[in-house]
Amino acid sequence: MTPANVVALALLVALPLLTAAAILGLRLRPALLGPAALAGLAAELILALRTATLSLSEPVAAAWTWGPRLTLQLEVAGLSRVMVVLIPAIALPVVLYAWASLRSDPSLGRLLALLVAFTGAMELLVVAADFLTLLIGWELVGAISWALIAHEWQDATRPRAALQAFLTTRAGDLGLYAAAGLTLAASGSLQFTALMTVPQPALGLIAACVLLAAAAKSAQLPFSPWLFSAMAGPTPASALLHSATMVAAGAYAMVRLWPAFESVGWFGPAAAALGLGTALAGGLVALLQRDAKRVLAASTSAQYGLMFVAVGAGVPAAAGLHLVAHAAFKALLFLGAGMLMHATGTGDLGRLRTAATRPRIAVAFGVGILALAAVPPLGGAYTKDLILAAAAERGPWLAFGVLLAGAMSALYAARLYLLAIGVGRNGADGPSPSGERAAMAVLAALSLALGVLWIPGRGAAAAHLVGGRLARSAGWELPASLLTVVVAAVVAWALFRRQALLTLGLPEKTGDRLAEWLGIPTLATRLVVAPTLGTARALAAFDDRVVDAGVRAAGGVAAGLSRLLAWWGERSADGAVLGVARLTLGAAAVSRAADDRGVDAAVERTALGVRHAGGWARTLQSGLSHQYYVIAAVGTVLAILAALLRR
Secondary structure, eight states, X not given: OOHHHHHHHHHHHHHHHHHHHHHHHTTTOGGGHHHHHHHHHHHHHHHHHHXXXXXXXXXXXXXXXXXXXXXXXXXXXXXXXXXXXXXXHHHHHHHHHHHHHSTTOTTHHHHXXXXXXXXXXXXXXXXXXXXXXXXXXXXXHHHHHHHHHTSXXXXXXXXXXXXXXXXXXXXXXXXXXXXXXXXHHHHSOOBGGGGGGOOTTHHHHHHXXXXXXXXXXXXXXXXXXXXXXXXXXXXXXXXXXXXXXXXHHHHHHHHHHHHHHTTOTTHHHHHHXXXXXXXXXXXXXXXXXXXXXXXXXXHHHHHHHHHHHHHHTTOHHHHHHHHHHHHHHHHHHHHHHHHHHHHHTOOBTTTGGGGOOOHHHHHHHHHHHHHHTTOTTSHHXXXXXXXXXXXXXXXXXXXXXXXXXXXXXXXXXXXHHHHHTOSSOOSSOOOOOHHHHHHHHHHHHHXXXXXXXXXXXXXXXXXXXXXXXXXXOOSSHHHHHHHHHHHHHHHHHHHHHTXXXXXXXXXXHHHHHHHTGGGHHHHHIIIIIHHHHHHHHHHHHHIIIIIHHHHHHHHHHHHHHHHHHHHHHHHTHHHHHHHHHHHHHHHHHHHHHHIIIIIHHHHHHHHHHHHHHHHHHHHHOOOOHHHHHHHHHHHHHHHHHHHHHHO
16 A cells, blocks of 8 residues: 555545535636536546556555544455546546536536536445445435435425435445444454455345345335436436446445355345346336336346346356446437437427437437447447356356346337437437537447457456456357347337337336336335335324323323422411411511600600700800809709718
8 A cells, every 4th residue: 555546546536526616616607617527527537547557557555544443445456447437437428418508507516516526426435445435435426316316406306306216225225334234243344355254144144235235226126216216317417327326336336245245155146136137127117118218217227137147147247347338328328318308398209209300419329229239249239248148157047037138128229219219311410519419429439439348358358357257158149149139129110110119019008007117116105105104103193192191191290299289388388488477577567566656755755855955945045144143053052962962
């Protein structure tokens, strides 16, 4: 772990987050928003390429210790060395499309910031080497996806859809928390490498928890319907979410942790069964859907189902390579669908073909359709055949299921193109921002470039990049796959000519019910949502009528005791106080009477006597000297008499 590697890995995660912060700071200068976002992602792509190249010759890892057993560990190795490059490579044209199509939108800064931050959160997730770091990235991806789906929050349906998607994936996220806790309890560490030391049955429990979390994140059964809720977000958010970020997290976790769970006997068959079931169900839903973006959403579940099959078959490298090919053509298809929907104002496949006046867009969209249908020599065809070979190693029934799922993907791909674009050139390209066309051209070129995997030896080299082996081909897989593609194309064309491609000949109501994920949302409402809400209401009523009634009864008893104590206080303690007060007042009254009639009366009489004496003495002050002599003589006589009497 060199300082240069630590800095490179830190920047790999921090650069998109810093770019997002810078975009928010530039919201008052809208002309700089797009260039800032593109520059940040371009720098991220260059850094990712350098880091991935370096990881081929020496380990690229870093760690930050939080405590004795809490360490954030980052590592670029195996599939992560491909993912760190793939994420910004897909995000760049998606952000270019967002900037070009929403340049006058006042919320563009927030959207671009979220898209770039989404990239950084996913980068953290794919370079995580321990459960703590993985959980941080996992939660950031979920939170930002919620914000992207609810981006146009003024429409009340968007926040509701975002909440539904968020809560559905959160239910599965609990599995990842449980897996982290079990790993720490069993091994004393949260590192992925510690899983190798976990004994049974703890390892089996951890594997089950990871499978739950991965299934929810990658929209596998029964969690698949949340992808329809995610369609409430703007087109760039859907393109990034379905290709290289949110939905890819579950499949990536399965590939990343497969070596630790390979020894769990039931894990491989369970993952393969879950993936195949989702691939077939998703294919059927995509065949019956009338909304263009929902067709692509259902196909996303189906394609990730094939990745789960590859992991379950013990060939995670095939899943990793298909993840890369799928990211390129699925982002392309979402952007193309967005442009067509913008031109017509609808996503209804029954009316969308009126937008087929853009031949260049039709060509780029057609590249994505061919890759989705697995037509050689596109990379999507090569990676799907890798999955078919991996399934054949496990058994003929699994291989037949994958072949059937591939036939369905070719059929719904052809259906989507014929209904959304049609056939023939219908005139010149209509007006559309050059940035939108450039974004689609980049993704179409990337899908075409992945055809290099068909060159002998290149597939093995790609498998070495993602860190795994490829299944040995038996020779029949490619012809069988080509046959299914041809049959699907013929069937689609025949239905198109008969104008039955939209409904596939089914009654409209039946088709619509099946197109809503075969009734899973209704079942979920009846079996999970309604019982949960009913239980909540029952608990609320119990709380009101029993718990709160007990509280109210206790309050009534306390109030009664208070009144009793008040009465006793008034009759005893308060009575004594009142008696003392009355005695005190009586004593004060007696004292006041004695004071008035005794002390005050004596004082008043003394004052009256002094007053009279003073008046009498004043009469002697006549100013006549003979009177003064008489007074002096009388006084002298009286003094002599007093002296004689004392003897």
